[in-house]
Amino acid sequence: MTLEGFAGTTSVVTGAAHGVGRALAHRLAREGSRVVVVDIRAEDAAVVADELTAEGADALAAACDVSSRHDVAALGERVAAWSPGGVQVLCNNAGVFTPRHAATATHEDWEWVLGVCLWGVIHGIEEFLPGMVASGQDCHILNTASMNGYVPSRHSTLYSTAKYGVVGLSETLRMELAATRVGVTLLNPAAVRTNISRAEETRPTRLARSRQDPDDAAFADYGLSPALEPEQVADLALEAILSGREAVFTDQVLKPLFEQRFARILSAFDVLPGPAAPGPSDG
Ligand SMILES: NC(=O)c1ccc[n+]([C@@H]2O[C@H](COP(=O)([O-])OP(=O)(O)OC[C@H]3O[C@@H](n4cnc5c(N)ncnc54)[C@H](O)[C@@H]3O)[C@@H](O)[C@H]2O)c1
Numbered sequence: 001m002t003l004e005g006f007a008g009t010t011s012v013v014t015g016a017a018h019g020v021g022r023a024l025a026h027r028l029a030r031e032g033s034r035v036v037v038v039d040i041r042a043e044d045a046a047v048v049a050d051e052l053t054a055e056g057a058d059a060l061a062a063a064c065d066v067s068s069r070h071d072v073a074a075l076g077e078r079v080a081a082w083s084p085g086g087v088q089v090l091c092n093n094a095g096v097f098t099p100r101h102a103a104t105a106t107h108e109d110w111e112w113v114l115g116v117c118l119w120g121v122i123h124g125i126e127e128f129l130p131g132m133v134a135s136g137q138d139c140h141i142l143n144t145a146s147m148n149g150y151v152p153s154r155h156s157t158l159y160s161t162a163k164y165g166v167v168g169l170s171e172t173l174r175m176e177l178a179a180t181r182v183g184v185t186l187l188n189p190a191a192v193r194t195n196i197s198r199a200e201e202t203r204p205t206r207l208a209r210s211r212q213d214p215d216d217a218a219f220a221d222y223g224l225s226p227a228l229e230p231e232q233v234a235d236l237a238l239e240a241i242l243s244g245r246e247a248v249f250t251d252q253v254l255k256p257l258f259e260q261r262f263a264r265i266l267s268a269f270d271v272l273p274g275p276a277a278p279g280p281s282d283g
Pocket of ligand 1: 021066097146193195196197
């Protein structure tokens with residue numbers, strides 16, 4: 001089933017204090033959804049919730065580190081108290097990026113990036129999906145992956161590991177939920193004008209910085225189109241939810257990169273012997 005609109009729904013948006021998440025929160029609120037603004041930056045989440053309230057929406061700010069199962073379970077309790085009617089829209093959007101090479105990354109680099117980008121999505125699903133399925137209502141999950149969930153770039157080893165995981169999880173989840181009223185959409189931005197380059201500010205102090213930073217820009221090898229504004233990405237995402245689409249991409253430049261990747265994968269089949277041609281005695 002596909003959501004017909006957002007009016008009267010309750011949405012949970014993670015990473016909603018800035019960037020794409022903030023734009024999603026604003027857009028959902030404007031469409032009549034009650035929005036839980038979830039972020040590790042507690043003060044900034046409160047600012048966004050105040051913005052939504054000032055615009056006449058119903059909003060709740062919730063401080064939460066999505067990489068922590070404990071935090072997300074506590075979030076679930078708060079949301080259940082605030083929205084007895086449940087959650088209809090879950091945007092697992094929080095993410096961090098840090099340019100790292102596997103040869104020099106610390107264990108803590110891996111733990112941080114996979115913790116937020118992959119476990120954050122898993123925690124959201126663990127916490128909210130059972131209620132969505134049980135409600136029998138039209139619901140939707142939007143998982144933010146990335147172009148780096150399909151095509152790797154230099155320095156994206158940690159990030160791509162997490163984002164490929166989000167793609168696999170979401171594609172499988174969509175199949176698994178096909179007979180239910182819960183839809184799944186993948187949001188795969190290319191460049192967006194956000195604060196993601198300041199993600200290190202949110203890294204917990206217990207997770208040490210890596211030994212060595214790569215010396216050039218993370219996305220230097222792509223030739224992407226100019227970065228979109230977060231609001232443009234949020235518009236694409238909401239439209240895709242209402243259309244029940246599986247995935248959202250944001251830059252045509254990616255298409256040939258995808259074609260090259262799939263051609264590379266398919267070429268690995270070329271070494272297999274083809275199916276035997278039917279002989280004269282066959283059928
Ligand atoms: N900006 C881009 O070019 C781009 C490209 C592809 C994918 N993405 C993805 O888009 C999503 C949103 O990123 P953005 O570009 O808006 O970045 P952003 O840094 O502007 O926003 C991310 C938000 O997530 C929050 N956050 C970080 N760690 C958190 C944690 N542990 N728990 C809860 N919240 C946390 C941050 O405080 C911030 O408010 C991410 O998943 C990112 O990987 C961004």
